[in-house]
Amino acid sequence: MGSKPDGGSMSAGMAQAAGAGRTKDLISTVSQIANALMSEVAKVIIGKEENLLRVCVGILSNGNMLLEDFPGLGKTMLANTFAKALGCKFKRVQFTPDLLPSDIMGTYMYDQQVGEFKLRPGPLFTNILLADEINRAPPKSQAALLEAMEEKQVTIEGITHKLPAPFVTLATQNPIEQEGTYPLPEAQMDRFLMKMSMGYPNRAEEKAILARRKLRGKDGHDVAQITSPKKVVAMQKALETVHVDPAILSYIVEVVQRSREDHRCITGASPRASQSLFKTGRAAAAIDGRDYVIPDDIKRVALQVVSHRIVLKPEAKIRGITGMHIMRKILSEVPVPVIQ
Secondary structure, three states: OOOOOOHOOOOHHHHHHHHHHHHHOOOOOOOOHHHHHHHHOOOOOOOOOHHHHHHHHHHOOEEEEEEOOOOOHHHHHHEEEEEEHHHHOEEEEOOOOHHHHHHHHHEEEEEOOOOOOEEOOOOOOEEEEEEOOOHOOOOHHHHHHHHHHHEEEEEEEEEEOOOOOEEEEEEEOOOOOOOOOOOOOOHHHOOOEEEEEEOOHHHHHHHHHHHHHHHHHOOOOOOOOOOOOOOHHHHHHHHHHHHHHHHHHHHHHHHHHHHHHHHOEEOOHHHHHHHHHHHHHHHHEEEEEEEEOHHHHHHHHHHHHHHHOOEEEEHHHHOOHHHHHHHHHHHHHHHHHHHO
């Protein structure tokens, strides 16, 4: 007679199978909402599917993004449209040389009716913040934003206030207007999860933009709400269930380490870059409907996640070398792991 299976082992196995099933259902829901979100935004932002994916990855990863490009390419519209589709509160701050920290954080005002000081929240108290032309503000104001970006909180008059969840900063800077700008410090650049550019539309895309404008009969866009701030936070937490194989971890570490070893770099990417690749890889997998990360998830986001964190030597800059060049070389050389 065969021996009876251990009841404890069976229970553990069943629980594990049930947990795996719940994880797959959870990630499937994240994928459905994320793809519906991108489809809705794509009705307004034409021909920029990869950027829509990157922004969606950034939001799910609860990270901040930097858009560097020429004027009029839809950076503000991208942020505003995502906020509407997310059902999130949106604020826009024009960063100017005279901007003070209190202008974005808020300040305490005396309320005569109750006889006490009350906080008048600034535009940082939102879900999606568009920091327009961020490199025009003085370092002191940029430092005020730094705490919000990293800690999701602000400190006013010595009192710390948590910002609404989710809180994501979409910052823009213009590469052609260098006069009157303050270069973003390395510490601040490192706190941007991703840096990307919109790029000009091609002829077909620009014609489609005009055709849709003619069809709408107005300048504004109607955007349907796909989700809500509460659901976005739940989606962000769901990423913790996405499996990352040890081989993927080694791949991430190798990519980042090689950025520090390149002879053309003063400094390579920090450990924060490794963590950012880890998070964005999970987000990319979830959007694709998978509860596990594959090497292509990392390669898909690595250029935007790591390149801006690399500080090049002056002679490399003179030769026109950029962080993108360094990262493309690294990604082409690092062996891609085989996941069983």
